[in-house]
Amino acid sequence: RKEVEQDPGPFNVPEGATVAFNCTYSNSASQSFFWYRQDCRKEPKLLMSVYSSGNEDGRFTAQLNRASQYISLLIRDSKLSDSATYLCVVGRGSGNTGKLIFGQGTTLQVKP
Amino acid sequence: DAGVIQSPRHEVTEMGQEVTLRCKPISGHDYLFWYRQTMMRGLELLIYFNNNVPIDDSGMPEDRFSAKMPNASFSTLKIQPSEPRDSAVYFCASRRRAGGYTFGSGTRLTVV
Numbered sequence: 433r434k435e436v437e438q439d440p441g442p443f444n445v446p447e448g449a450t451v452a453f454n455c456t457y458s459n460s461a462s463q464s465f466f467w468y469r470q471d472c473r474k475e476p477k478l479l480m481s482v483y484s485s486g487n488e489d490g491r492f493t494a495q496l497n498r499a500s501q502y503i504s505l506l507i508r509d510s511k512l513s514d515s516a517t518y519l520c521v522v523g524r525g526s527g528n529t530g531k532l533i534f535g536q537g538t539t540l541q542v543k544p
Numbered sequence: 545d546a547g548v549i550q551s552p553r554h555e556v557t558e559m560g561q562e563v564t565l566r567c568k569p570i571s572g573h574d575y576l577f578w579y580r581q582t583m584m585r586g587l588e589l590l591i592y593f594n595n596n597v598p599i600d601d602s603g604m605p606e607d608r609f610s611a612k613m614p615n616a617s618f619s620t621l622k623i624q625p626s627e628p629r630d631s632a633v634y635f636c637a638s639r640r641r642a643g644g645y646t647f648g649s650g651t652r653l654t655v656v
Contacts, residue, residue, distance in 0.1 A: 475635055475647035476587070519587070531577065531600060532645065536586035 435459055436535035438520050444541045449510050453538045455503040455520030462533075464523030465496055467505050469516045470537065476519055479505075510542045546570075548648035550636050556654045562624040565651045568617055569638030577645070578611055578621050579635040587635070593619065626655045 438455045445451050457465075465482035480487065482494040482503055493506040503520055520535040549568040557563050569576050577592040591601040596613045604611070608627070613619040623630055631654050637647045 475649055477647070478644050531589050531592055533589070534579075534587035 433458060434536070435533050436520055436522050438535040438538050440536055440538060442539040442541050444543060445510055446543055447510060447512060449542075450506065450508050451510055451540060452507075453505045453518055453520075453540075455505075455535055457501050457503070457520075457522045457533075459522070459524070459533075460501060462501075462522045462524060465494075465503055466521040466523070466532070467492075467494060467503075468519040468521050468534070470519055471516050476534070479518070507540075510540075512542050512544065515540055515542045548636055548638050548646050550634075550648035550651050552651060553649065554652045554654075556656065557626055559627055559655055560625045561655075562622065563626045563630075563653060563655075565621040565634050565636075565653070567619045567621075567636030567648060569619070569636070570646055571617065573638035573640050573646075574616070575639050575641070576613060576619050577637040578619070579637065579647075580632045581635060581650075582632045590621070623653075626653075628655045631655050 436457050443451055467479040468476040469479045470476040480489050480494055482496045484496050486495045491508045495504045507514055517537040517539045519537045522533050524531055548570055551566045574595050578590040579587050580590055581587045588603055590603045591611045592599055593613045609623055611621045633650045633652050635647050635650045637645045639645045
């Protein structure tokens with residue numbers, strides 16, 4: 433079983449739709465959580481950190497449920513430019529110490 | 545800031561040949577990570593260094609793979625001998641202790 437599991441998709445949605453991605457992790461000692469975005473044939477880039485209290489950045493909202501070991505990302509009013517692969521990432525150490533473990537990613541395709 | 549610089553961008557080599565991938569981290573970043581990405585396995589951490597010292601190499605697939613960081617501004621990942629199953633995109637990333645990861649653009653390796 434992979435340490436970080438995501439539904440690979442693809443998720444095909446129309447512009448303006450709301451879409452949610454989920455992720456589960458198996459190591460209960462994990463202490464830091466992130467969503468990264470990866471465009472086709474490009475490197476991953478940090479989208480946002482995920483905090484226990486939940487956090488929002490514009491159209492993006494991230495949630496963490498430590499009891500269920502579950503992380504989510506909600507994208508509202510999706511844009512064509514949101515089309516990418518979204519990687520759920522879990523860190524072994526607190527803050528940014530230690531190493532990051534990446535999920536395989538969920539592919540989003542936003543259509544006009 | 546030039547970001548994390550990897551070379552070469554693309555490498556095509558014959559099975560059995562030695563391959564050397566290079567990475568220059570961002571100045572002042574004291575952690576350096578080597579990842580490999582394939583369609584089947586996603587992003588896998590191979591090895592990471594802290595202050596030029598290898599901390600965790602448990603992800604290195606086998607003895608054919610080796611990595612060095614002779615100084616704070618340079619790291620290499622070597623595969624000898626290379627095999628077709630080593631074909632992948634190899635990413636280098638660096639960060640400061642309390643900072644986020646920055647990935648390089650990757651090296652796309654094809655072993656024929």
